Amino acid sequence: xxxxxxxxxxxxxxxxxxxxxxxxxxxxxxGHDIHTYFVHNDSIRTPMDKVRAVFSVSYNRMxxxxxxxxxxxxxxxxxxxxxxxxxxxxxxxxASYAAGIPSVxxxxxxxxxxxxxxxxxxxxxxxxxxxxxxxxxxxxxxxRNSWIATLALAHMVERHKRAGTWRHKVDRFLVPSRFAKAKxxxxxxxxxxxxxxxxxxxxxxxxxxEGPRAGALFVGQLIEEKGIALLVxxxxxxxxxxTVIGSGPLLPALQAAAGPEVRxxxxxxxxxxxxxxxxxxxxxxxxxxxxxxxxxxxxxxxCGLPVLASRxxxxxxxxxxxxxxxxxxxxxxxxxxxxxxxxxxxxxxxRAMGRTARGVYERLYTPKANYDNLMLIYQDVVGRRAAASxxxx
Numbered sequence: 527x528x529x530x531x532x533x534x535x536x537x538x539x540x541x542x543x544x545x546x547x548x549x550x551x552x553x554x555x556x557g558h559d560i561h562t563y564f565v566h567n568d569s570i571r572t573p574m575d576k577v578r579a580v581f582s583v584s585y586n587r588m589x590x591x592x593x594x595x596x597x598x599x600x601x602x603x604x605x606x607x608x609x610x611x612x613x614x615x616x617x618x619x620x621a622s623y624a625a626g627i628p629s630v631x632x633x634x635x636x637x638x639x640x641x642x643x644x645x646x647x648x649x650x651x652x653x654x655x656x657x658x659x660x661x662x663x664x665x666x667x668x669x670r671n672s673w674i675a676t677l678a679l680a681h682m683v684e685r686h687k688r689a690g691t692w693r694h695k696v697d698r699f700l701v702p703s704r705f706a707k708a709k710x711x712x713x714x715x716x717x718x719x720x721x722x723x724x725x726x727x728x729x730x731x732x733x734x735x736e737g738p739r740a741g742a743l744f745v746g747q748l749i750e751e752k753g754i755a756l757l758v759x760x761x762x763x764x765x766x767x768x769t770v771i772g773s774g775p776l777l778p779a780l781q782a783a784a785g786p787e788v789r790x791x792x793x794x795x796x797x798x799x800x801x802x803x804x805x806x807x808x809x810x811x812x813x814x815x816x817x818x819x820x821x822x823x824x825x826x827x828x829c830g831l832p833v834l835a836s837r838x839x840x841x842x843x844x845x846x847x848x849x850x851x852x853x854x855x856x857x858x859x860x861x862x863x864x865x866x867x868x869x870x871x872x873x874x875x876x877r878a879m880g881r882t883a884r885g886v887y888e889r890l891y892t893p894k895a896n897y898d899n900l901m902l903i904y905q906d907v908v909g910r911r912a913a914a915s916x917x918x919x
Contacts, residue, residue: 527904528559530602530627532593532618534609535566542634544796545821546608548728552897561600563593565613580675583612584682590617597625603908605629611637616686619695628697628911630904632723633706635818638692639713641679642668646751646815651838656713659684687714698907702819703840709816721903724844725821726896727828733884734804734830739877741767742866743806743831745799745822748774753812753836753856758784760863766870769806771799803829808869808876811835814856820844827887832879834865850883 531553533546553560570579582589597605605622607629616638622629637643640655641663654662660683663669669676686692692699692715699715700723701707711717746752754770758780761768766787770780773793781790791802803809809826816839823844826833833851835841845851854865869876889895 527604527908528561528600528602529553529904530561530563530597530600530605532563532605532607532610532614533565534611534614535564535568536609537567542609544728545632545634545725548726548893549606549608549900551728552893556897561596561602563596567613569613579612580678582615583678584615584685586613586615586617589614590621593618593621594624597621597627602627604904606632608632609634616682616691619691623695628907629695630698630700630907631696632700633710633818634702636709636713637679638683638686639710641676641683644751644815644817645709649750649814651815653709653712655683656709692716697911698903700903703843705816705839705843706818723899723903724890724896725819725824726891726893726899727821727825727887728893730893731800731828731887739805739807739831739873739880741769741806742869743769743771743802743809744812745771745803745809745825746811748772748776748780750776751813751815753814755780755783756814756856756859756862757810757812758788760859760866761785761788764863764866764870766807768810769802771802800825800829803831806831807873808851808880809833810866811841812854812856812862813838813841815839817841824887824891827883827891830880830884832869832876832883834869848879850879850886 531546531550535543550560550562570576605627607618610616610618619629635643636645640660642652645651645653647666647668660680664673664677664680667673667676669679697719699710699720701710701720702724704722707720707722710720744754744757746754748754755776762785768788770788770790771794777790803826809831811820811823811833813836819840823833823835823841827850833845835845835851835853836856837853838856842853845853847853852865852869855861
């Protein structure tokens with residue numbers, strides 16, 4: 527299959543950047559003919575670059591025209607888009623539509639419905655934009671505390687909602703969980719064109735070594751919605767160390783507030799992350815917002831690591847309470863502490879959950895499982911487009 531991969535890389539190497547790299551390697555390994563159309567936010571350096579980026583958020587005609595030339599030269603069977611924000615814009619779908627090429631859009635956040643991207647604002651879950659216009663976000667300055675940047679995003683959301691871009695110019699949307707699909711349908715996307723495709727771990731991971739495990743682990747960006755501030759505040763007198771992997775704006779405040787049982791490793795490479803996951807007794811995912819999936823959960827499963835997670839969004843769907851980990855109510859600190867205390871007091875039960883979690887990874891989240899799932903979707907999209915173009919007898 528000839529596949530055109532389209533992606534706007536963020537400056538920080540989060541799940542979306544890692545996911546597209548893993549997918550590219552997997553598709554090439556299986557012999558597909560791949561052409562990449564990539565841009566990177568590292569190109570935004572000067573004040574003028576920032577101005578241009580703001581004005582291109584809603585629609586970038588130069589990108590549309592350039593991508594259309596690429597499509598006509600490469601002649602792909604399908605175009606896959608992982609992220610178009612902020613440099614590419616939804617204009618990429620006009621290019622594929624004009625060329626008659628089916629498109630697949632992998633949704634990794636809720637940005638096409640709301641400038642918050644995470645349906646989280648002012649310390650809590652906020653779903654106003656699912657049911658009304660998102661202009662309310664502009665005076666609230668929900669994106670980087672900037673009304674100009676938020677205005678650009680709100681204009682993008684409302685423009686493409688009115689134009690019917692998502693209803694008419696995308697053949698298939700990919701979402702990682704049933705929860706995410708329900709939210710996008712609630713926000714107006716057509717349910718029959720949304721396929722559930724859970725994220726997989728980009729590389730094969732061997733079974734973790736047998737041996738003692740100790741301590742708790744947090745892996746993620748150090749931002750409010752991840753719940754890390756709450757976790758650090760609660761981590762006193764629990765009798766077990768907490769290792770924090772990740773960077774973000776909250777790091778200085780967290781370091782100042784943490785007790786001696788909390789250590790911060792900052793950003794680490796993938797190898798070190800998996801090493802820490804193989805050493806820890808359990809991972810804690812205390813998210814305060816409805817994450818669409820939570821790749822860190824299946825990474826933990828691959829390492830035989832059980833997960834204690836908020837009873838919200840995708841992680842609550844992936845973690846089976848009492849089987850591959852424990853779920854808690856993130857709005858009730860006493861519930862979080864009780865679950866952590868139970869995990870500390872029952873190490874054998876947690877090890878058994880970790881072994882079960884590894885089995886779930888081997889069945890559902892390996893690169894092979896991820897690839898097989900993706901190919902079923904791709905073949906269906908291409909087949910439907912081909913059938914639709916056949917002349918009526």
